[in-house]
Amino acid sequence: MSNPNLRTVDMDRLGQALLTLTKELWVTKDRLRTLEAALVDSGTLTPDAVERYQPNEKLSLELNNERAQLINQLLDTLTLDSIDP
Amino acid sequence: MDYSLHQRGRASIDFLSDLRNLSDRLEPRTDARAGFNPDELPVEPEALQKQVTPVLESDPEFRVLRMCRDWTLEQHGQIAMDSFEEIRADIEPGLQALQAGPSKIKYDGQLNAPAYWDGYEFHKSSGGWDGHDYMGFVHGELIHRRMVNPNFAGIIYAIRKSVAEAAPLTNPAKVLEVGCCSGQYTQGVAEVFPDSELWACDLSARQLEQAQRYANEHNLKWKLFQAAGENLGLADEQFDLVTSYAMFHEIPLDASLANLKEYLRVLKPGGYAVVGDVKAYHAYNNYERWKNDYWNQLHGGDPFWRDYATNNLADIALEAGFTEANWQGLGERQYPFVLIAKKGAAS
Numbered sequence: 562m563s564n565p566n567l568r569t570v571d572m573d574r575l576g577q578a579l580l581t582l583t584k585e586l587w588v589t590k591d592r593l594r595t596l597e598a599a600l601v602d603s604g605t606l607t608p609d610a611v612e613r614y615q616p617n618e619k620l621s622l623e624l625n626n627e628r629a630q631l632i633n634q635l636l637d638t639l640t641l642d643s644i645d646p
Numbered sequence: 647m648d649y650s651l652h653q654r655g656r657a658s659i660d661f662l663s664d665l666r667n668l669s670d671r672l673e674p675r676t677d678a679r680a681g682f683n684p685d686e687l688p689v690e691p692e693a694l695q696k697q698v699t700p701v702l703e704s705d706p707e708f709r710v711l712r713m714c715r716d717w718t719l720e721q722h723g724q725i726a727m728d729s730f731e732e733i734r735a736d737i738e739p740g741l742q743a744l745q746a747g748p749s750k751i752k753y754d755g756q757l758n759a760p761a762y763w764d765g766y767e768f769h770k771s772s773g774g775w776d777g778h779d780y781m782g783f784v785h786g787e788l789i790h791r792r793m794v795n796p797n798f799a800g801i802i803y804a805i806r807k808s809v810a811e812a813a814p815l816t817n818p819a820k821v822l823e824v825g826c827c828s829g830q831y832t833q834g835v836a837e838v839f840p841d842s843e844l845w846a847c848d849l850s851a852r853q854l855e856q857a858q859r860y861a862n863e864h865n866l867k868w869k870l871f872q873a874a875g876e877n878l879g880l881a882d883e884q885f886d887l888v889t890s891y892a893m894f895h896e897i898p899l900d901a902s903l904a905n906l907k908e909y910l911r912v913l914k915p916g917g918y919a920v921v922g923d924v925k926a927y928h929a930y931n932n933y934e935r936w937k938n939d940y941w942n943q944l945h946g947g948d949p950f951w952r953d954y955a956t957n958n959l960a961d962i963a964l965e966a967g968f969t970e971a972n973w974q975g976l977g978e979r980q981y982p983f984v985l986i987a988k989k990g991a992a993s
Contacts, residue, residue: 566713571706612652628660632668639710640672
């Protein structure tokens with residue numbers, strides 16, 4: 562890229578954000594897979610139940626709020642201390 | 647038609663849409679730090695870029711904002727296509743069934759597509775206009791309805807319809823829309839002129855098929871055909887209104903002139919061309935003009951944006967042979983800009 566978005570001074574913040582995000586992503590993937598397996602094993606869910614599940618209004622609102630919080634955390638991390646006072 | 651995305655597609659689209667929206671909060675902060683007085687900036691886009699761009703690009707938050715926007719632009723097409731593949735087996739029979747009904751498509755097997763169209767990845771969207779066997783659904787439903795519409799506060803369909811409402815005609819007998827894509831503006835035209843015979847063309851067969859599905863689902867009889875606006879392949883002087891929305895900024899200036907000449911040819915004497923598109927540069931202050939140019943011409947995958955926005959479409963219409971032409975923005979926001987051009991009573 563001839564005119565990069567991120568420059569050398571941005572790389573440390575990007576690395577921190579990436580590692581934080583990857584850690585949280587793995588915690589969620591591990592927990593989700595474990596939960597699905599436990600529920601299928603117990604006969605509570607069929608194997609594709611989560612894939613095809615459609616959130617109701619309450620769950621949609623909850624997901625919207627949590628997704629906004631996640632994105633805002635990411636943006637905050639990417640821009641933290643990036644501007645001189 | 648009703649459909650439900652699977653969990654990965656739904657969550658991915660929601661994430662992309664929210665990232666685009668929420669990262670916008672960085673923009674006013676970078677604007678404030680840059681501190682430009684619009685009245686002290688040059689008017690001409692190249693000079694503006696030379697003066698303003700280095701200041702903004704030296705701001706770390708601006709670079710994060712650009713990274714977020716680049717990511718959404720470069721990922722949205724692939725995310726939409728991947729989301730489609732998750733539900734293909736569920737919805738493909740329904741999509742195919744909707745191709746039967748009152749609306750027909752006349753394909754052009756010998757289509758000689760203009761150079762500006764062929765292989766062009768619009769808005770950096772993977773695959774171009776025809777890059778997927780259901781690109782019309784991918785573009786019209788998954789990208790526009792689920793990703794773009796939320797970023798315009800859910801009013802993109804009302805914006806499109808406002809262009810048809812601006813046409814100085816009541817109940818025209820025969821209307822042609824050029825560059826109808828997946829039929830989003832066609833819906834608005836059909837709502838404004840429910841009793842008109844509606845024709846619509848596009849170069850993309852896949853987009854026309856999505857327009858056809860919408861029309862058939864709503865029992866609308868649209869005459870859809872594959873053609874370029876500058877070479878419609880229709881008889882002279884048969885339409886009362888020729889209209890388009892958001893097409894002219896996607897084509898080079900010589901194609902704009904050629905389009906308007908072709909509209910004039912197929913219009914009846916006294917008929918109108920009504921062309922809606924993005925806001926002209928002269929309607930922005932100098933700093934807002936820089937932003938519009940930077941994010942669209944330079945970083946939005948819109949190579950003809952600046953040419954469109956810096957040339958008076960009314961002058962081009964008069965050059966094409968229309969006898970009256972006016973080009974201005976609608977409402978307080980002056981958005982979209984609309985050309986209303988009249989063909990003389992005797993030509």
